[in-house]
Amino acid sequence: MNSPNRLVLILGDQLDLNGAALKNFNFETDEVFMVESIPEAQYVWSHKAKIALFLSAMRHFAKSLKESNHPLTYIQGSHLSIVEALKEKVIQDRITHLICVEPGEWRLKQQIEVLSKELDLHLDMREDDHFFCSHQEFIAWTAGKKELRLEYFYRLMRKTHDILVDADGNPEGGQWNFDQDNRKPYSKKGPGIIDEPVMFEPDSITQEVITFVKKNYSSHPGSIEEFWWPVNRLQALEALNYFVEYRLRNFGVYQDAMWTKTPYGWHSILSSSLNLKLLNPREVISAVLVAWTKYSLDIATIEGFIRQILGWREFVRGMYYLDMPQMAQDNYYAHQRALPSWYWNGKTHMACMQDAIGQTLQYGYAHHIQRLMVTGNFALLAEILPSEVCDWYLAIYVDAIEWVELPNTAGMALFANGGRFTSKPYIASGAYIKRMSNYCDSCKYKPDVRFGEVACPITTLYWNFLIKHRSQFESSPRTKLMTANLKRISDEDQALIVGHAEHLLNNLDNL
Numbered sequence: 001m002n003s004p005n006r007l008v009l010i011l012g013d014q015l016d017l018n019g020a021a022l023k024n025f026n027f028e029t030d031e032v033f034m035v036e037s038i039p040e041a042q043y044v045w046s047h048k049a050k051i052a053l054f055l056s057a058m059r060h061f062a063k064s065l066k067e068s069n070h071p072l073t074y075i076q077g078s079h080l081s082i083v084e085a086l087k088e089k090v091i092q093d094r095i096t097h098l099i100c101v102e103p104g105e106w107r108l109k110q111q112i113e114v115l116s117k118e119l120d121l122h123l124d125m126r127e128d129d130h131f132f133c134s135h136q137e138f139i140a141w142t143a144g145k146k147e148l149r150l151e152y153f154y155r156l157m158r159k160t161h162d163i164l165v166d167a168d169g170n171p172e173g174g175q176w177n178f179d180q181d182n183r184k185p186y187s188k189k190g191p192g193i194i195d196e197p198v199m200f201e202p203d204s205i206t207q208e209v210i211t212f213v214k215k216n217y218s219s220h221p222g223s224i225e226e227f228w229w230p231v232n233r234l235q236a237l238e239a240l241n242y243f244v245e246y247r248l249r250n251f252g253v254y255q256d257a258m259w260t261k262t263p264y265g266w267h268s269i270l271s272s273s274l275n276l277k278l279l280n281p282r283e284v285i286s287a288v289l290v291a292w293t294k295y296s297l298d299i300a301t302i303e304g305f306i307r308q309i310l311g312w313r314e315f316v317r318g319m320y321y322l323d324m325p326q327m328a329q330d331n332y333y334a335h336q337r338a339l340p341s342w343y344w345n346g347k348t349h350m351a352c353m354q355d356a357i358g359q360t361l362q363y364g365y366a367h368h369i370q371r372l373m374v375t376g377n378f379a380l381l382a383e384i385l386p387s388e389v390c391d392w393y394l395a396i397y398v399d400a401i402e403w404v405e406l407p408n409t410a411g412m413a414l415f416a417n418g419g420r421f422t423s424k425p426y427i428a429s430g431a432y433i434k435r436m437s438n439y440c441d442s443c444k445y446k447p448d449v450r451f452g453e454v455a456c457p458i459t460t461l462y463w464n465f466l467i468k469h470r471s472q473f474e475s476s477p478r479t480k481l482m483t484a485n486l487k488r489i490s491d492e493d494q495a496l497i498v499g500h501a502e503h504l505l506n507n508l509d510n511l
């Protein structure tokens with residue numbers, strides 16, 4: 001009998017030499033296969049920096065594979081999709097066994113499974129070891145639950161992995177959740193001096209990629225002039241060390257704060273490295289716990305950060321695989337409006353949107369509250385078709401991969417699945433943005449005006465949304481409070497809000 005002819009497929013977001021794909025690799029007989037697929041970067045209209053980050057990280061990874069003597073076929077600039085290129089390779093080399101880690105995109109996972117059946121391949125699709133919670137564990141956790149909520153899942157993760165719990169299984173600091181301490185705005189005078197994240201000078205590989213992207217993707221959104229993302233394992237580790245040394249201390253308290261021309265705040269900027277698998281979440285959490293003791297940091301900051309990685313990151317991934325493909329179709333409110341064109345160029349009079357979208361186009365980055373409570377909040381209030389919003393988020397952020405982008409956008413920001421894992425829609429008026437930022441100071445609109453020419457569109461649309469969905473909000477004790485304030489607005493003013501909102505909704509491109 002012939003020995004198996006094994007191919008190890010490594011995707012652009014699976015760049016770990018110690019990852020599951022390369023376990024038991026036989027250097028004599030096995031081969032790694034990687035492909036830069038042009039159609040993959042085009043099927044979502046990706047930000048130039050996102051394309052460059054993926055290509056540069058892949059090429060750096062290919063270099064490490066060669067240095068460690070892994071036989072490798074690396075295809076640059078293929079006009080085939082990943083699966084078409086894979087098919088060609090499998091047929092050409094008479095591959096019998098395909099090894100890969102489960103893709104972070106449901107569509108690709110299905111396509112690989114279909115291809116394997118079609119070509120009678122022995123498929124060894126391995127669980128991604130860059131997560132704490134396996135699919136089976138997540139499904140087991142959901143069993144019999146009426147409500148799927150992050151908080152209880154997160155507590156289970158803390159206990160299971162013995163993170164921030166004492167010997168009796170109780171939470172460190174006496175509480176599971178320090179959210180209340182982690183929601184402060186910057187001082188009225190501004191954020192003061194923030195230690196900037198570590199930024200990496202593009203090396204020759206990255207420079208070559210930047211030139212390639214400028215030439216071949218010139219019509220894609222976003223700028224690539226200030227590209228400094230970590231593109232390999234060493235840089236990602238340096239970024240992690242720098243974060244825990246200099247920036248972690250203020251992460252918690254200012255987690256939700258926003259300020260003009262302050263794109264990163266005190267955030268970690270580690271999502272792209274985590275999602276490309278240049279970093280493992282276990283080592284990120286370990287580094288944070290070491291810094292906690294070393295610098296006697298505040299438990300609220302440490303808990304707030306670990307909640308994001310051990311809680312939200314694991315939870316949304318579990319939900320994605322549980323609810324796909326339905327998640328991509330959900331449209332609870334049946335919203336149908338088109339995404340305003342200024343999401344792609346930042347040309348709007350709304351100062352908050354201008355800043356959040358502007359920095360997104362410049363760097364491919366905005367922090368969580370900008371994504372949720374500025375661009376996401378507006379998209380929900382403006383009744384935009386969820387799939388258009390999701391396409392934008394997937395295209396425009398350097399860390400966007402469907403398993404994490406879709407549940408955050410459709411599930412959290414847009415309530416498109418009707419609250420499957422959130423207790424209420426995340427909506428807010430301009431008052432929230434005013435409280436958490438200085439955006440309103442330079443805006444032509446006024447956050448506390450509900451209708452009329454200078455009314456903040458977010459405020460008008462917020463009240464309009466509550467009026468429109470009043471009965472839904474009042475039917476649940478969790479959302480009842482949100483409509484209580486409507487009672488203080490006269491019927492005449494409510495009619496004016498609805499009329500002004502109608503005008504805004506019909507002119508979204510001109511705001």
Ligand SMILES: Cc1cc2nc3c(=O)[nH]c(=O)nc-3n(C[C@H](O)[C@H](O)[C@H](O)COP(=O)(O)OP(=O)(O)OC[C@H]3O[C@@H](n4cnc5c(N)ncnc54)[C@H](O)[C@@H]3O)c2cc1C
Binds near residue numbers: 268271309313393408
């Ligand atoms: C509408 C919307 C879309 C989003 N799309 C993405 C996306 O495509 N890719 C992505 O990685 N994150 C996404 N997020 C989550 C979050 O905004 C980013 O992870 C975060 O802003 C990345 O910046 P950071 O590394 O500085 O994070 P920090 O604020 O420093 O947080 C630390 C880490 O925690 C993890 N994390 C934090 N919040 C979440 C969350 N809600 N879900 C999953 N992981 C989380 C990330 O790995 C992040 O690096 C989205 C959030 C919203 C509201």
Ligand code: SF4
Binds near residue numbers: 350458
């Ligand atoms: S007034 Fe409204 S639109 Fe302008 S910055 Fe404030 S919240 Fe944004």
